[in-house]
Amino acid sequence: MAAQRKTSRYVVPVAVAGIAAATIGLVPALAASGDPDLPEITAQQLIEKIAASDTQTLSGTLKVSTDLGLPAFDGLLGGLAGGAAQGGGEGEGSADPAAQLTKLVSGTHTLKIAADGPERQKLTLLDGKEQYSLVHNGDEVWAYDSRSNEVFHEKGVDADPGEDGPAPGKELPASPKDLADEVLKAAGDTTSITVGGTANVAGRDAYRLVIEPKQQGSTVDAITIAVDAATGTPLKFTLDSTSGGKPVLDAGFTKVDFGRPAASEFDFTVPKGAKVTEGDDVEASHKDVEKDLEKEFGGLGDLGLGGAGGxxxxxxxxxxxxxxxxxxxxxxxxxxxxxxxxxxxxxxxxxxxxxxxxxxxxxxxxxxxxxxxxxxxxxxxxxxxxxxxxxxxxxxxxx
Known part of the structure; x- marks a missing residue:
């Protein structure tokens, strides 16, 4: 029973980077070919439109750009997480999602995603000729790193864990809607929410919902969410800092199709000669790395850099x-x-x-x-x- 209730640690936060993981996520480069002329809408109506959207199926391409103002953070976390997966190394040769998906913490990345309800999702991170794929199909998760020809496998993933936590289907792949939902949940009297015009995102007409703090002292300047005018699905999420410069996060679609992906999209066959690592083995290795960090650096392990939370x-x-x-x-x-x-x-x-x-x-x-x-x-x-x-x-x- 415990195996059936397992909630995967690899399920990607949108977010992102240790203490910042709860607030940040993915990014897009959107072709702006002129603002579309759409009927007027109030901020309240646009929020209600987002809440009513129920997009269960889609496929598309995301362009993810993240600038936390950090040094080579992905190299640090990738090395630690990769070491947990392999017993050492730099993390480049591991199919463990904990090692690979820290790459989203900095720089610009292209991802392809597909979703068919809470039971089936797929994310592919493209990196030149190499790619990394993460597939959730039913109660199994497969991940494949083409660079190292290594496979990660975990069985017993529950798509509806109830009180145990959010279902993997709700978080994999991370999307602008996940980010929008979290921000709108937290909005209150301390927040200004307005409609900031329209935009064209991935060839679709969208409204721009602008969310700004009213309080002084926050590092958040504004959050802008581009909302599909037809479906209410958030297509782009941009987080700007008061420090200026590039957005901390700019996440959205460059291409999107709301049709149901083919079932074969979520099939996975272990490539010939690939090394397969089971999730339970990786989890045990993560615990060993956490113990080593605690031994070498005292409280650092408690900061979550060894893969632990809290x-x-x-x-x-x-x-x-x-x-x-x-x-x-x-x-x-x-x-x-x-x-x-x-x-x-x-x-x-x-x-x-x-x-x-x-x-x-x-x-x-x-x-x-x-x-x-x-x-x-x-x-x-x-x-x-x-x-x-x-x-x-x-x-x-x-x-």
Whole structure:
């Protein structure tokens, strides 16, 4: 029974990168050939249109561009996750989704997706002549990396786990609609929502829903969702930071078809000579890597860089509300020393970290364009989509 209730860790967040994973996802390059002339619609009507959309079948191409303002984050996580899958290495030769899909954390990528309800989805990540495919069909997941000729297989995946968590069919592949739903759920009095004109996305007429924080101190400038005028399906999702520059995330379709894909699209045959790794074996290896990280770098394993989730054993308290809410955690242990970290982790943390001090004492702020985290030297963690100054203020106020 437990095997039938398994919820896969490889199911792609849209999002993305450790502490930022909950808020971020995929991207598109949309051909804008002039704004279409569509009937007027209010923001409330457009939100209702999104809520009423029930697209179960589709196929298409996504162009994903992510700019978190990070260094080679995909190399770090790919190396750690790949090491878990293979017992070492750089992650390039692993079919484990935990290793491969961290590539979406930075740069621009082209993906092909297909979906036929909650039971069948397929995502293919194209990389020059090489490609990586992830297929969910019924209670099985297959993944194939053409570069290494390796296969990942997991059986017992439940498409309807009930209270155990979201079904893989709801998250694989990640889509602009998944992102839109999460943002609209969280919107409240702290949010301005307007209709910002129209657009042409993947050859389809769309309305632009613009979501902006009313509060000062958030790193989010605006979220723009292009909504298909005919079906209400979000076609493009763009997240802009107050720091300016390229969008943190720009996710959407360049081609889309809402017809049902052929059943053969979700068939998978192990290529000749390919090495097959079972999901249970990969999970055991991930746990070994987490133990090694904990041994080498203390609390770093609790930050989820070894494939685990969560920030440690302490309780999480939320300070504030809306766009400027900050999660506070007391790990109960001194902050790890970066000079004791594995080499690749040490370089990454040094490139992100900035020493700060205040009434709370001293600590390090780890910065991205959207999510920032303050780790105090006595083991407290403050994290949110807010400015570093807001984190320091929250730490000072807590003393």
């Amino acid at each position: 920030f440690g054993e302490g309780d999480v308290n939320v300070i504030g509300e809306g766009w400027t809410s900050i999660a506070r955690l007391d790990s109960g242990a001194p902050a790890p020393k970066t000079d004791e970290a594995p080499k690749e982790v040490q370089g990454f943390l040094d490139s992100l970290g900035e020493k700060v001090s205040g009434k709370f004492g001293s600590g390090t702020v780890f910065k991205t364009k959207i999510v920032n985290a303050l780790m105090t030297d006595d083991g407290k963690v403050y994290v949110g989509a807010v400015t570093p100054e807001a984190l320091v203020d929250a730490a000072n106020a807590a003393e």
